Amino acid sequence: MPYDFTLSKENLWNRRQLLKLGLAGAGVAGTAALWQMLNVKNKSIVRVPPMEMAMATANNVADPMNVLRNFDYGTLKQENGRTIREFQLTAGTSIIELNSAVSYNIWDLNGRIPGPTLRAKQGDRVRVLFLNQAGHSHSLHFHGVHPSEMDGIRPVSNGKATIYEFDAEPYGVHLYHCHIQPVTRHIAKGLYGMFIIDPPNPRPPADEIVLVMAGYDVNDDNHNEYYAFNGLPHHYMHHPIPIYQNQLIRLYVLNIIEFDPAVTFHLHANFFDVYRSGMTMKPSEKTDVITMGIAERHILEFAFRYPGKYMFHPHQDAIAENGCMGQFEVVANSDTKNSVTKS
Numbered sequence: 001m002p003y004d005f006t007l008s009k010e011n012l013w014n015r016r017q018l019l020k021l022g023l024a025g026a027g028v029a030g031t032a033a034l035w036q037m038l039n040v041k042n043k044s045i046v047r048v049p050p051m052e053m054a055m056a057t058a059n060n061v062a063d064p065m066n067v068l069r070n071f072d073y074g075t076l077k078q079e080n081g082r083t084i085r086e087f088q089l090t091a092g093t094s095i096i097e098l099n100s101a102v103s104y105n106i107w108d109l110n111g112r113i114p115g116p117t118l119r120a121k122q123g124d125r126v127r128v129l130f131l132n133q134a135g136h137s138h139s140l141h142f143h144g145v146h147p148s149e150m151d152g153i154r155p156v157s158n159g160k161a162t163i164y165e166f167d168a169e170p171y172g173v174h175l176y177h178c179h180i181q182p183v184t185r186h187i188a189k190g191l192y193g194m195f196i197i198d199p200p201n202p203r204p205p206a207d208e209i210v211l212v213m214a215g216y217d218v219n220d221d222n223h224n225e226y227y228a229f230n231g232l233p234h235h236y237m238h239h240p241i242p243i244y245q246n247q248l249i250r251l252y253v254l255n256i257i258e259f260d261p262a263v264t265f266h267l268h269a270n271f272f273d274v275y276r277s278g279m280t281m282k283p284s285e286k287t288d289v290i291t292m293g294i295a296e297r298h299i300l301e302f303a304f305r306y307p308g309k310y311m312f313h314p315h316q317d318a319i320a321e322n323g324c325m326g327q328f329e330v331v332a333n334s335d336t337k338n339s340v341t342k343s
Contacts, residue, residue, distance in 0.1 A: 049242035061094040062231030072116040091134040106190035115193030120168040128164040141179035171199040173278030188258040206250035215257040233323025240329035255292040275299035307332040
């Protein structure tokens with residue numbers, strides 16, 4: 001299937017625009033696209049639909065459209081001749097409006113759910129400044145390789161702070177989450193996020209998108225009443241994700257649904273290559289549905305041949321029907337200005 005990595009003049013961001021927005025921690029799709037461009041040796045350019053084509057009003061702490069392509073690369077510092085990639089995460093409390101009738105108290109990270117998608121390169125020195133302002137003891141446990149004192153199982157009291165510092169390894173799609181008992185409750189109430197470590201040699205250029213599957217147990221009966229991609233139930237059904245026809249999509253998918261032992265991810269009218277845990281440069285299989293246990297994550301790559309709207313969801317109907325369902329809207333290559341119809 002051919003991939004089109006050209007970018008129309010209308011969608012090119014000039015240097016002045018980028019400097020005006022700021023590169024470090026900018027919560028816009030352009031920053032993600034810029035990172036992709038800078039990491040591609042052959043200087044191919046990835047086409048990413050302008051976010052105004054699908055922007056929707058954020059629901060206080062949840063902003064699914066922003067989560068899609070918003071990667072936090074931290075702040076780069078030089079110390080003793082070595083580059084440090086520094087991140088700041090603050091745990092807090094929020095109320096999320098799951099729909100017009102149901103609100104739910106959650107714990108958030110940097111005022112959002114899921115927490116920021118942290119991104120580094122294998123070998124980077126990562127420093128995470130963690131401040132707890134969420135009313136209970138919390139911590140941050142990072143999946144990956146690090147010393148025991150950086151494992152994030154020690155409680156950080158409300159109003160206190162700590163620093164986690166380690167080398168980013170190995171490359172792959174990882175995650176971080178609170179590890180204070182009861183861990184299931186602390187994760188289910190929002191203290192989680194994705195942690196991507198890029199390989200030393202960049203992957204091929206692609207439109208890179210994050211999807212985090214989560215559940216909400218709103219009556220504390222250890223059973224989820226609602227499910228969501230990137231924070232809000234049904235959001236991507238009402239506001240489909242715009243992607244370009246024949247454009248390679250690199251989907252970073254994380255299952256952080258507690259109380260359900262496993263879920264599947266299914267893509268309509270297409271198949272995807274699976275890079276399990278993102279820890280390989282070659283796909284292990286091609287399929288249209290994959291089973292994922294709690295905290296399991298993968299890279300899924302695909303491109304759509306035909307324009308139109310295509311659903312994605314777990315193949316457990318009850319989970320999909322209660323919020324974990326969305327659509328890609330594939331935009332024809334011939335129209336790059338007004339090619340996405342707002343729902």
